[in-house]
Amino acid sequence: MALEFKGVSKSFNLDTGQELTAVRDINFKVEKGEFVSVVGPSGCGKSTILSMTAGLYQPTTGEVRVSGELVTKPNPHVGFMLQKDLLLPWRTIIKNVEFGLESRGVPRAQRRERAMAELERCHLAGFENHYPYQLSGGMRQRAALARTLAIDPDIILLDEPFSALDAQTKLLIQNSFAETIMEAGITTLLITHDLSEAVIMSDRVLVLSERPGTVMCEMPIDLPDRAHPLKRRQLPEVHQHAAEIFTLLRLDQRAA
Template sequence: MTNPVIEFRGATKRFPGTGGGIHTAVRNLHFTVAPGEFVAVVGPTGCGKSTTLSLVSGLERTSAGRTLVRGKDVDGIPEGIGYMFQQDAVLPWRTVLDNVAFGPRLRGSSKSQARERASQWVHTVGLAGFEKYYPHQLSGGMRKRVALAQTLVNDPEIILMDEPFSALDVQTRQLMQDELLRVWSGTGAAVVFVTHDLEEAIALADRVVVMTASPATVCGDYRVELARPRNVEEVRLTDEFRTLYTEIWGTLRDQVEAARAKGAGRVA
């Protein structure tokens, strides 16, 4: 069997809470991600999904248990990780081309090498002709394409995505989902994609991991046996998609209701 590129072994993360207490964001996480696998993570709002990404990226240290990347405990930012946040990280004073070239430049590429590689990815994500545009001249969907190119230009082995399309309108979001599948295909990169949208999770992923209400732990792990390549609009119309949605929603709904009940209890 192929060794996992990401592995959680009872991973727990605690933060200082209000009033001197301790807040446990995630507890006793157990799951793996194989090389080249696309795993979507869903769960109630505020349950700790983003914290899971932070443990993989090294932005946060595991409080108990272990988080491993390529078989080694994460004690800093591992090599070969790309991170696409909910809010894009484009620099407003740089053009599209220079924004995408910025990562390779930081990694030691010459200006000409970085711009050549950036130009390839600008074309790949459908922004040919917009190389000299600045972020304020772009639509929301175009900015997301820049962010996607920024993430992929460095050939990451692991791509972490924290609700990257949540701020987009429905039509643009669907276009970006298809675009993600197109540009990810063939890269060999493993993806961990956090989303609140179960339809999005199923349409994109090889597996859907469901987390409990806070503190989050895994309560469901579902294989998505939908053929690739996929068109997200077409795949949502299939019987297989609807059957899987119903199955996963049964688990996720219980956790959403538990989170609401917990929130109502705090208000009361």
């Protein structure tokens, strides 16, 4: 088991003295190598789930386990990618990819070899000595993925990493990410507001309710070619799944 949430709730104390419950009684499991998306309305606790997986927050109640180990602090086996690539502008691309390894004290020759391997995997060989400003948005996101893969994570957390890209670039990068992550065999948890994206990228979609977020539905995505979202996008089942998720979210919104 790569990831398990067991009876997890998370509350925050506000400056007003009130308590805000972000998620309540979250239960789900993610198998090794599985790609799972989390969708739900704004404010339902999707990012809180990622932060607890990474060990940035601790649950108020319940347990979060990564590879069977209880998460009690930031976890070096979890890679985190946000909406922005957060590349350091004063470092070359290869130096950016090396950054996590450098922070862990990996010798220079070893981290350079590892960084070059990940740049090649992410189709960025030849751009290692460029600076971030010299790359397109899609290339910068691929560089951010290479940096994440370089630390050899057990799990990658993706917090809407494609949302800032234009439509054409988004499709291409989704395909590139899917191929790369599946080739690496890495367990992945994606947050997105794009229901079609959730369907074409995933083995399974978790649908969260309005805040406090609970798992309303776990929808298996039994479609071929997970490594090729562009092919999946052409299947009529994609629209059917997306419509089912949309209906669930609308019914929950009306009930709230």
